[in-house]
Every structure is written in C-alpha cells, then in structure tokens.
Amino acid sequence: MSYADKVFVQNINDILEHGVSDRDLDVRPHWADGTPAHTIALFGLVNRYDLSREFPIITLRRTYWKSAWDEISWIWQKKSSNIHDLSGHVWDEWADENGSIGKAYGYQMGVKHHYPEGDMDQVDRVIWCLKNDPGSRRILTNMYNHHDLSEMALYPCAYSMTFTVIGNRLNAVLNQRSQDMLTANNWNVVQYALIVYAMASAYGFEPGELIHVIANAHIYDRHVEIVREMAAGRQHEAPELWVDPEVKDFYGFSRDSFRLDGYEYEEFHHEIEVAI
Numbered sequence: 001m002s003y004a005d006k007v008f009v010q011n012i013n014d015i016l017e018h019g020v021s022d023r024d025l026d027v028r029p030h031w032a033d034g035t036p037a038h039t040i041a042l043f044g045l046v047n048r049y050d051l052s053r054e055f056p057i058i059t060l061r062r063t064y065w066k067s068a069w070d071e072i073s074w075i076w077q078k079k080s081s082n083i084h085d086l087s088g089h090v091w092d093e094w095a096d097e098n099g100s101i102g103k104a105y106g107y108q109m110g111v112k113h114h115y116p117e118g119d120m121d122q123v124d125r126v127i128w129c130l131k132n133d134p135g136s137r138r139i140l141t142n143m144y145n146h147h148d149l150s151e152m153a154l155y156p157c158a159y160s161m162t163f164t165v166i167g168n169r170l171n172a173v174l175n176q177r178s179q180d181m182l183t184a185n186n187w188n189v190v191q192y193a194l195i196v197y198a199m200a201s202a203y204g205f206e207p208g209e210l211i212h213v214i215a216n217a218h219i220y221d222r223h224v225e226i227v228r229e230m231a232a233g234r235q236h237e238a239p240e241l242w243v244d245p246e247v248k249d250f251y252g253f254s255r256d257s258f259r260l261d262g263y264e265y266e267e268f269h270h271e272i273e274v275a276i
C-alpha cells in the first residue's frame with residue numbers, strides 16, 4: 001500500500017483527535033459565500049518520505065500530479081507570479097485585475113542576488129551549488145521575504161526548501177508554515193518530491209529523503225467529513241515514477257518528463273471548496 005496514504009491517514013487522525021478548533025477566533029479565511037472558514041489545527045507535523053523507495057502520492061483520492069507539477073514549474077522554472085503563465089486555475093481567486101499575485105512565490109524565486117561567481121536567482125544558485133559544491137550545507141531557497149510581504153496576495157505557505165547531499169543521495173527539508181490538509185497536503189508533497197527527483201536526475205544524484213515540516217496543519221470545517229471518509233477508504237499500491245534520464249538541466253523538465261505507471265486511486269465524489 002502507498003506509504004503516503006499511511007502518513008496522510010495518521011496525520012488526519014492526529015489532527016481530528018488532538019487538534020484544536022479556532023471557532024472562537026476571528027479568522028481571515030472565508031468561504032465563497034462569506035462564511036468564516038474555521039479549522040481544527042495541530043502544531044508540528046513532521047513527515048519523512050524516502051524517495052528511493054516509492055513515489056509519495058496518495059491513492060485515497062486522485063492527486064492531480066500534472067497540475068501540481070504545472071504550479072511548481074510556474075514557481076521554480078518560469079518564476080512567474082502571474083496567473084496568465086499558469087495553465088490551471090488554482091490561483092485565480094488571489095490574482096488582481098492584471099493576473100498578478102504580487103511579489104509572492106515565483107517573483108521571489110526570480111530575484112537575483114550577488115555571489116562571488118556572479119548574480120544568480122535562488123533556483124540558479126541551488127543548481128550552481130549542486131554542480132560545483134555539492135558538499136555545501138548552504139543550499140536552500142526561501143520565499144518568505146518579510147520586506148515584500150505587504151505586496152503579496154497570500155504569504156508563502158510552503159516557503160523554504162533545504163537541500164543536502166550526503167553520500168550520493170540528494171535529500172531535502174520542506175518547511176511549511178500552514179497546510180490545508182485536504183486541498184494541498186499531498187499536492188505540496190508531490191510537487192517538492194518531483195523537484196528532488198528532477199534535481200537528482202539532472203545532476204547525478206540518487207533521490208534521498210524528503211522531510212516535510214508543517215507548523216500549523218489544519219482541516220477546514222467544511223472538509224472534516226470528507227477527510228474522515230477518505231481516511232476510512234481503500235488504499236492502493238504506490239505507482240512507479242519514471243523520470244526522463246535524457247534531461248540534464250532542471251529547466252529542461254516538463255510535465256511529460258515524468259510518467260506514473262499504475263496510478264490507481266479511489267473515486268472521489270466531492271467538490272473541494274477552497275477557503276479564500
């Protein structure tokens with residue numbers, strides 16, 4: 001059975017059992033009809049996925065991994081913060097009349113910084129280090145730039161990725177301040193796992209572990225019954241991930257550079273309402 005399912009079920013059960021409701025607080029997020037979107041939240045989930053064993057995708061419902069790749073490609077490859085550069089519609093609610101989500105996500109990844117070796121943005125710097133200084137303990141990205149927060153439509157949630165090569169394994173820690181468990185938990189895990197697989201394949205490493213640290217892991221009130229149902233559902237084996245071995249440059253990966261063989265999942269009959 002898929003390891004990601006086990007982790008997801010354990011996380012959901014933990015939150016439902018030990019989490020705390022914010023019903024007595026004034027909360028920012030709301031539903032499309034204007035009702036406040038309250039949550040049950042738990043502090044400090046730490047999930048460890050060994051990417052050399054299997055691809056961490058859930059089967060309790062379908063994770064739209066190609067759309068998830070498109071979003072992460074928008075941030076890490078296109079370095080755009082305009083929804084006109086994104087094929088899906090998951091960010092439409094947060095964009096202004098020009099399609100911009102402000103100085104968030106992709107914008108931060110595209111800002112260049114000075115180094116002795118020249119000016120580079122955050123992604124280029126990761127690539128430069130993996131190629132030239134893989135033993136470095138300074139390989140990380142960070143989109144949570146306080147200086148620009150006031151100009152972001154939404155503050156970055158999965159905001160930092162630390163890479164570390166040990167032996168020939170490329171490992172990473174994903175730091176996330178806030179996680180909507182139903183909408184985006186596995187979506188985010190799949191995105192950052194694909195980043196590790198892509199970087200590893202392009203620059204000659206074996207995929208190692210992905211550690212996902214979540215400060216505030218929450219289930220929105222209108223999602224509680226849905227996740228309960230999912231957690232009780234049937235689990236399938238994890239599919240096999242294929243990564244195109246010909247791609248030797250991170251920017252050369254597209255959604256077609258990856259294939260999932262044998263992805264089976266439970267039917268899902270709910271419309272997911274996303275709190276705004």
Ligand SMILES: Nc1nc(=O)c2c([nH]1)NC[C@@H]1CN(c3ccc(C(=O)N[C@@H](CCC(=O)O)C(=O)O)cc3)CN21
Nearest residue numbers: 064067088089090091154180183184187272274275276
């Ligand atoms: N409350 C909230 N939760 C989030 O997860 C979230 C935000 N807000 N705001 C910014 C982005 C937008 N995110 C989203 C929004 C919608 C889907 C979504 O509709 N997912 C569908 C499939 C979409 C597709 O096929 O492209 C799903 O079934 O998972 C996913 C991520 C993640 N982020």
Ligand SMILES: O=c1ccn([C@H]2C[C@H](O)[C@@H](COP(=O)(O)O)O2)c(=O)[nH]1
Nearest residue numbers: 028155157158178179180184185188
């Ligand atoms: O990649 C993402 C982006 C967003 N989220 C969720 C986490 C929260 O439910 C909302 C953001 O609201 P805040 O009040 O700013 O925390 O979006 C996610 O899980 N993953």
